[in-house]
Amino acid sequence: MPRKISQIRPDIADPALIAEAARLIRAGKLVVFPTETVYGLGANALDPAAVASIFEAKGRPATSPLIVHVDSVEMARSVVAEWPDAAARLAERFWPGPLTLVLPKQDKIPARVTAGLATVGVRVPRHPIALALIRAAQVPIAAPSANPFMGLSPTEACHVRTSLGSRVALVLDGGPSSVGLESTVVALKEGEAVLLRPGMISRADLEAVIGPVRVAAAEPEGEAHPAPGMHARHYSPKTPLLLRPPGAPAPPGRGVFLCWSEPGSGIRAIQMPADPRAYAAALYSTLHALDAENLDWIAVECPPHQPEWAAILDRLRRAAATS
Numbered sequence: 001m002p003r004k005i006s007q008i009r010p011d012i013a014d015p016a017l018i019a020e021a022a023r024l025i026r027a028g029k030l031v032v033f034p035t036e037t038v039y040g041l042g043a044n045a046l047d048p049a050a051v052a053s054i055f056e057a058k059g060r061p062a063t064s065p066l067i068v069h070v071d072s073v074e075m076a077r078s079v080v081a082e083w084p085d086a087a088a089r090l091a092e093r094f095w096p097g098p099l100t101l102v103l104p105k106q107d108k109i110p111a112r113v114t115a116g117l118a119t120v121g122v123r124v125p126r127h128p129i130a131l132a133l134i135r136a137a138q139v140p141i142a143a144p145s146a147n148p149f150m151g152l153s154p155t156e157a158c159h160v161r162t163s164l165g166s167r168v169a170l171v172l173d174g175g176p177s178s179v180g181l182e183s184t185v186v187a188l189k190e191g192e193a194v195l196l197r198p199g200m201i202s203r204a205d206l207e208a209v210i211g212p213v214r215v216a217a218a219e220p221e222g223e224a225h226p227a228p229g230m231h232a233r234h235y236s237p238k239t240p241l242l243l244r245p246p247g248a249p250a251p252p253g254r255g256v257f258l259c260w261s262e263p264g265s266g267i268r269a270i271q272m273p274a275d276p277r278a279y280a281a282a283l284y285s286t287l288h289a290l291d292a293e294n295l296d297w298i299a300v301e302c303p304p305h306q307p308e309w310a311a312i313l314d315r316l317r318r319a320a321a322t323s
């Protein structure tokens with residue numbers, strides 16, 4: 001259990017609680033905080049020991065780089081060594097928001113944060129509590145999703161309660177995350193843009209602002225990877241997740257179908273939203289709740305092969321992968 005869980009209203013962002021969380025961050029402690037994508041497990045990005053404790057708490061291999069959360073373009077520019085025109089344009093259009101930019105890092109960002117890479121991922125989250133926390137702490141905050149390595153990301157504070165343990169000093173409970181899927185990650189280097197992780201800001205959204213964006217090939221398992229979210233298996237519930245075409249028959253045993261179209265009769269089904277944004281916002285909390293039921297399987301109706309569903313399909317495929 002985390003040491004303390006405190007509810008905080010996004011519209012008020014209680015200054016005393018934000019000040020306490022900021023003090024903990026500056027003291028090298030871990031604080032879980034809400035963002036619009038998923039909850040983050042945060043530490044002072046400039047403090048190597050604090051960053052090391054993120055990896056310990058998550059059980060995450062040191063080869064996975066962390067995203068550095070900043071409150072402004074100005075703070076972003078203080079952690080990166082280059083700020084190309086494409087970064088300026090993407091930040092102008094999508095920040096604060098669910099977009100991470102990977103750029104060459106400045107020396108003050110410890111190698112621990114970036115898993116030894118010469119680049120760092122930065123993003124300005126679109127959540128009043130996250131922004132207030134970074135502002136009050138006056139340091140960039142390194143934060144992966146606040147789940148054990150390979151597990152489902154948390155979109156509500158209750159998803160964090162049992163999983164991360166007493167190393168976490170404080171959980172700020174700001175209610176459900178509105179986007180519900182992890183940020184889009186795009187690397188900008190040598191005039192090229194490479195999509196490392198799809199998100200609800202789509203490739204087409206990026207291309208409308210900066211022109212062609214290449215999609216990174218998935219990294220082979222076990223090799224040094226520029227993007228840990230690119231592991232074939234990731235974002236998984238404990239219950240086996242099966243990706244099934246619409247109307248597929250139920251497998252043996254106890255399970256539930258998640259449908260975006262009309263569910264068939266005679267099976268236990270949960271009707272998911274048919275709109276991709278609403279679907280994304282509901283997906284992880286639905287999976288967290290079902291995972292607690294100890295079912296034999298969770299069958300998810302394969303979403304439409306359309307660009308607005310690309311990030312959802314990506315996460316479902318990884319959750320369904322068996323290795």
Ligand code: TXA
Nearest residue numbers: 037040065066119120121144145182183226227228229
């Ligand atoms: O929405 C999000 O991005 C959430 C919230 C908390 O901000 N964070 C998150 O962090 O999903 P994490 O650690 O679970 O995923 C980090 C992703 C990796 O999949 C990787 O693609 C990318 O960030 N990343 C970070 N630094 C990178 C770097 N230097 N080079 C390449 N990829 C990097």
Ligand code: MG
Nearest residue numbers: 144145153182
């Ligand atoms: Mg994660």
